[in-house]
Amino acid sequence: MNTLLINGHERFGPAEGKLNRTFIKTAKKTLGEMGHEVNTVPVDSEYDPEEVVQQIFWADTVIYQTPVYWFNVPDKFKKFIDTVFNTGLMRFLSSEGRNNGEEYGATGALTNKKYMLSTTWNAPDYIFNNDSAFLMEDKSVDDVFLSFHLSNRYIGIQQLPSFGTFDIYRHPTIEEDLEKFKDHSQKYLG
Numbered sequence: 001m002n003t004l005l006i007n008g009h010e011r012f013g014p015a016e017g018k019l020n021r022t023f024i025k026t027a028k029k030t031l032g033e034m035g036h037e038v039n040t041v042p043v044d045s046e047y048d049p050e051e052v053v054q055q056i057f058w059a060d061t062v063i064y065q066t067p068v069y070w071f072n073v074p075d076k077f078k079k080f081i082d083t084v085f086n087t088g089l090m091r092f093l094s095s096e097g098r099n100n101g102e103e104y105g106a107t108g109a110l111t112n113k114k115y116m117l118s119t120t121w122n123a124p125d126y127i128f129n130n131d132s133a134f135l136m137e138d139k140s141v142d143d144v145f146l147s148f149h150l151s152n153r154y155i156g157i158q159q160l161p162s163f164g165t166f167d168i169y170r171h172p173t174i175e176e177d178l179e180k181f182k183d184h185s186q187k188y189l190g
Helices: 018-033 049-058 075-092 146-154 174-189
Strands: 002-007 037-042 061-067 114-120 163-165
Touching: 002 018, 002 049, 018 037, 018 061, 018 114, 018 174, 037 049, 049 075, 075 146, 114 146, 114 174, 163 174
Parallel strands: 002 037, 002 061, 061 114, 114 163
Antiparallel strands: none
16 A cells, blocks of 8 residues: 655644644554555645655555644645646546536546545534534534545545544643544554
8 A cells, every 4th residue: 555644734823733743653654564655745845746746646545634724724735735736637537527428526537546634623522513512513524624525526536534633732632642543544544
């Protein structure tokens, strides 16, 4: 198995990226022990979009590791996705396309690939999937990231269950979360 780890962290205020780097390091070690060949791309440094496109073609699985800034991915991560997906667009889509009667959005060519979204939140986990939570109103983490998931689905990559780490500033449980992340990775990428 070939796995591409994309670190979506962007330095923002006090957020230095240590936690997301720790998750990337843990994923690299865990997957390496499982026999995966692993490459990493940090979006907060220089990257060649064409090289990243080639790495996506190389990968069987892509893990997107990102902090959540204002209920979204960081600015540089969004720009990374726009740049890389546009660079590979015509190769990421079926050459037949809608001209052959396919439904819009069903022409992604990367159907043999999977991805997992792993997020770090200041928000506590109990506000998700909770119809009495004021802010989220019974929405899940995946509901918050609908546009992200649709972008990946559009190019054909199949979604694996997402992973989240919550309440990282007020009530962190980092060691426990790293163990859960290892278990999650082994379960879905093993």
